[in-house]
Amino acid sequence: QLPAMTLALQWAGWTWRGVAVWDKVASRPQKGRFRQQSEYIVWGSNGKMPLERNVGCLPGVFRYPNPQNRIHVTEKPLQLMRDVVQICEPSGRILDPFAGAGTTVLAAVQEGYEAVGIEMSDAYFQRSAERLKTALESEVNQN
Numbered sequence: 001q002l003p004a005m006t007l008a009l010q011w012a013g014w015t016w017r018g019v020a021v022w023d024k025v026a027s028r029p030q031k032g033r034f035r036q037q038s039e040y041i042v043w044g045s046n047g048k049m050p051l052e053r054n055v056g057c058l059p060g061v062f063r064y065p066n067p068q069n070r071i072h073v074t075e076k077p078l079q080l081m082r083d084v085v086q087i088c089e090p091s092g093r094i095l096d097p098f099a100g101a102g103t104t105v106l107a108a109v110q111e112g113y114e115a116v117g118i119e120m121s122d123a124y125f126q127r128s129a130e131r132l133k134t135a136l137e138s139e140v141n142q143n
Contacts, residue, residue, distance in 0.1 A: 005042040014044040015027060023063045041084060053089055072125050073102035081107035088113060102128030106135055 006016045008114075020041040062084070064077040085094055085108045090114050096104040099117030101124070104129040110113035119125040 002042065003041055009042060009044045014046050016042070016044045017049070018043060020058070020060045020084075022076070025062055025063055025065045043087065049136075055087060055089060058087060060140070071131060072124055075101040075102050076111075078103055078107055082111055085111050085113060099128055100124055102132050106132055109136065110139070 001143065002019070009016050020043065022041060024037050024038045024039065028037045029035060062080050064080045067075050067077050081093040081104050088094055090112065094104065094108040094113050094115045096108075096115065096117045099105060099119040102117055104121075105115040105128070117128065119128060
């Protein structure tokens with residue numbers, strides 16, 4: 001899958017920049033096999049990425065356990081996505097073409113970015129929309 005993702009990124013006219021790792025800390029053991037303890041973040045840019053951008057140096061490995069009460073089977077930890085979206089310049093806009101549980105959209109908004117999510121499943125769209133509404137209303141009420 002990893003080579004296919006890098007090829008798809010480049011085929012779309014983007015520049016492949018590299019791979020970062022999500023270490024899920026724990027995973028189900030598989031006798032006689034390596035644990036599937038990592039997922040990979042293939043990343044690139046649509047154009048140049050000048051070094052003078054207002055973005056700090058991000059780690060190449062992120063260590064967060066899987067979320068407990070997941071909405072979507074592939075849902076990522078909110079803090080992981082809050083860290084990952086920081087590759088974008090402040091006040092940028094983030095697109096999540098596979099929104100699922102809405103984690104990336106929520107993380108982006110919490111970090112001060114505009115965000116758009118696309119989800120084909122009506123059921124997941126409804127669940128993520130409710131999650132976003134609840135989380136953002138809670139933040140407004142706390143402030």
